[in-house]
Amino acid sequence: MRVVELVNGFGVENLRLTERALPTVKAGEVLVQMGAASLNYRDLLMVRGLYNPRQRLPLVPCSDGAGTVVAVGDGVRDVTVGTRVIPAFAQAWLSGEPTRELLSSTLGGPLDGTLCEHRVFDPRALVQVPEHLSLIEAATLPCAALTAWRALFDHGGLLPGQWVLVQGSGGVSVFALQFAKQIGARVIATTSSAEKAARLRELGAEVVINYRDEPQWSKRVREVTDSRGVDVIVEVGGAGTLEQSLRAIKVGGRVSLIGVLSGGSGEVNLLPVLMQDVRVQGVIVGSRAHLQQMCDALAAWRLHPVVDRVFAMEDIAEAMTHMASGAHLGKVAVEIAS
Numbered sequence: 001m002r003v004v005e006l007v008n009g010f011g012v013e014n015l016r017l018t019e020r021a022l023p024t025v026k027a028g029e030v031l032v033q034m035g036a037a038s039l040n041y042r043d044l045l046m047v048r049g050l051y052n053p054r055q056r057l058p059l060v061p062c063s064d065g066a067g068t069v070v071a072v073g074d075g076v077r078d079v080t081v082g083t084r085v086i087p088a089f090a091q092a093w094l095s096g097e098p099t100r101e102l103l104s105s106t107l108g109g110p111l112d113g114t115l116c117e118h119r120v121f122d123p124r125a126l127v128q129v130p131e132h133l134s135l136i137e138a139a140t141l142p143c144a145a146l147t148a149w150r151a152l153f154d155h156g157g158l159l160p161g162q163w164v165l166v167q168g169s170g171g172v173s174v175f176a177l178q179f180a181k182q183i184g185a186r187v188i189a190t191t192s193s194a195e196k197a198a199r200l201r202e203l204g205a206e207v208v209i210n211y212r213d214e215p216q217w218s219k220r221v222r223e224v225t226d227s228r229g230v231d232v233i234v235e236v237g238g239a240g241t242l243e244q245s246l247r248a249i250k251v252g253g254r255v256s257l258i259g260v261l262s263g264g265s266g267e268v269n270l271l272p273v274l275m276q277d278v279r280v281q282g283v284i285v286g287s288r289a290h291l292q293q294m295c296d297a298l299a300a301w302r303l304h305p306v307v308d309r310v311f312a313m314e315d316i317a318e319a320m321t322h323m324a325s326g327a328h329l330g331k332v333a334v335e336i337a338s
């Protein structure tokens, strides 16, 4: 079977399309023919050796994918051949609170990921693909969508009518925008270009701010929310944007801290956090139970992910470079089998 592997060291230039033997299914396992994978910023960091410099190679990249069960091992009862499935981001985190151990069971590093034609999974770590979604669409869900879901609803406690701010137009933020609109929340989005701004408005953002033109974007957030500030912020910028976020959040609001696109460390004035009763909460994707909950919602809403571009497996380097350029809006996917 064909797999994409990171070999001979880190770097996009070390990604190779190679052959591995078809895995055999043992008792209690299922064999999945992967239909698609999708890229997350994490995958790029992993390939560049920045996420975990001690990651063992070769590695099959990508945490996210979807496929069809083609064989089941002895003792497997709940999953049958032909079922379309999505593997959970952290294979051992089935439900409940995360632990260090559970979080070290993630696909695409340290475990081999989804950029392969076949992969064996523990059926307990799989969720059925919502019927209305293609495998390419389903492959976008495990990391970015689930992180957005938990940032808004688990940690953010977002309610209809409330204001949410999403930063940029990448995978996590576009899902957050879509989910917020589904429940009748109001969305302010920040982005880097007029073209992306138009698309974000089409997706339902009430207000879009170009952060290059308006680096002090919190002022506009205050204006459009009658000086109150927003209820929830999906913080993907990190150190470079947190100060603006803490000026844009309402008293008692919630900042879901997800990413560090603008840096992981720096000087931040913490006074607004305590003086305004702000909750800053880190978010690390979610469990298999969270993934099921989110897929049920997507099925009820008949919501389709925004897929920016689909690449072939052999064009993985180009796909990664496209993602790194920030030219995309929504998710970048890789088709494995049509």
Ligand SMILES: NC(=O)c1ccc[n+]([C@@H]2O[C@H](COP(=O)([O-])OP(=O)(O)OC[C@H]3O[C@@H](n4cnc5c(N)ncnc54)[C@H](OP(=O)(O)O)[C@@H]3O)[C@@H](O)[C@H]2O)c1
Residues within 6 Å of the ligand: 039, 040, 041, 042, 143, 144, 147, 167, 168, 169, 170, 171, 172, 173, 190, 191, 192, 193, 196, 236, 237, 240, 241, 257, 258, 259, 260, 261, 262, 283, 284, 285, 323, 326, 327, 328, 330
């Ligand atoms: N904690 C978790 O569990 C978790 C899960 C998923 C992702 N993440 C993290 O969340 C971040 C976003 O991930 P993603 O997969 O959505 O990435 P992505 O699809 O690559 O999105 C990147 C987009 O963010 C915007 N952006 C870039 N730099 C920015 C900045 N300085 N300030 C504001 N926006 C900026 C750009 O959009 P515009 O051109 O529109 O501005 C860019 O296209 C990454 O840091 C990732 O590692 C964390």
